[in-house]
Amino acid sequence: MTYHQPVLLQESVDALAIKPGGIYVDVTFGGGGHSAHILSKMQGGQLYSFDQDTDAEKQSEKLISDQFTFVKANFRYLKKYLRLYGVRQVDGILADLGVSSHQFNTAERGFSTRFDGPLDMRMDNDSPLTAREVVNTYEEEQLHKIFGLYGEVKNARTLAREIVSSRNVQAIETIADFKQAIMGCTPKGKENKYLAQVFQALRIEVNDELKALEEMLEQAVEVLKPGGRLSVISYHSLEDRLVKNYISKGKFFGEVEKDFFGNEIKPLDSVTRKPIVPSAQELQENNRSRSAKLRVAEKRETQDSSNKGRGKGDR
Numbered sequence: 001m002t003y004h005q006p007v008l009l010q011e012s013v014d015a016l017a018i019k020p021g022g023i024y025v026d027v028t029f030g031g032g033g034h035s036a037h038i039l040s041k042m043q044g045g046q047l048y049s050f051d052q053d054t055d056a057e058k059q060s061e062k063l064i065s066d067q068f069t070f071v072k073a074n075f076r077y078l079k080k081y082l083r084l085y086g087v088r089q090v091d092g093i094l095a096d097l098g099v100s101s102h103q104f105n106t107a108e109r110g111f112s113t114r115f116d117g118p119l120d121m122r123m124d125n126d127s128p129l130t131a132r133e134v135v136n137t138y139e140e141e142q143l144h145k146i147f148g149l150y151g152e153v154k155n156a157r158t159l160a161r162e163i164v165s166s167r168n169v170q171a172i173e174t175i176a177d178f179k180q181a182i183m184g185c186t187p188k189g190k191e192n193k194y195l196a197q198v199f200q201a202l203r204i205e206v207n208d209e210l211k212a213l214e215e216m217l218e219q220a221v222e223v224l225k226p227g228g229r230l231s232v233i234s235y236h237s238l239e240d241r242l243v244k245n246y247i248s249k250g251k252f253f254g255e256v257e258k259d260f261f262g263n264e265i266k267p268l269d270s271v272t273r274k275p276i277v278p279s280a281q282e283l284q285e286n287n288r289s290r291s292a293k294l295r296v297a298e299k300r301e302t303q304d305s306s307n308k309g310r311g312k313g314d315r
Ligand SMILES: C[S@@+](CC[C@H](N)C(=O)[O-])C[C@H]1O[C@@H](n2cnc3c(N)ncnc32)[C@H](O)[C@@H]1O
Pocket: 004, 005, 006, 007, 027, 028, 029, 030, 031, 032, 033, 034, 035, 050, 051, 052, 053, 056, 073, 074, 075, 076, 096, 097, 098, 099, 100, 101, 123, 212, 213
């Protein structure tokens, strides 16, 4: 089985407007589809590809090129790791967020509702927090918040209560245990959609996905050269909202700030008016692409790179 079929491959890599001798970063290597395509377009220069997953690291060993460096790290440490390699500025950054098909299709990783397996869901196999830990140890109120905010689950309060009463009888160890524990609040006829939302929420919590994305975007702006490109593919509205707001307003929440003359103070300009979505052909060939949205931005020529993502009174 292929590790992962890349989504919006041409569009997202074309958006980087690759220059001879340029330095590029793929912050989500996965199976390396985007990285390989970036390398094929580079004339000189260097590509640094990040992934926090050891399976992706193994996959990266197949990509042999002097111009390629794999970095086994969370992209929330983008700047720190680039520094380690002596890189302070880059020409383009690509992010293809979420999990790979490999992660999703491997039962033991615990991402998919289709299999039984451990309640794991870690993208970084060395990270201490698993979905099992979340489900069995978090306070009811915390669980309520996670399912409401990250899964947009309508009956999040009932769901949290059901989990707590079930784990009080017996620990919830596996995906099958978990599905059984929440059966009473899973809407009949809408099981798949509901479980997808619940699993999404757990996955986001386990991997601290939204905070990691915010931190990566802020650092992306700091390391991009003026005129450098940011190309981000997201797969759900929570991610997309952060990317969209950061590109259009320079912050994740609230309104864009303006200077005395009414000029917007923000580090990026959007390159495309609307997000780019997969073509009908791609949708037909790759079902996984159905929720993908690509947003592309360019670093402004003059900007205050100390501008952090949050405005006054945010969150
Ligand atoms: C959708 S896949 C990328 C697929 C890749 N573009 C390809 O064509 O094969 C996302 C990958 O990003 C990794 N990932 C997600 N969040 C990450 C983070 N915060 N830091 C590092 N890697 C991350 C996941 O482990 C996964 O392998």
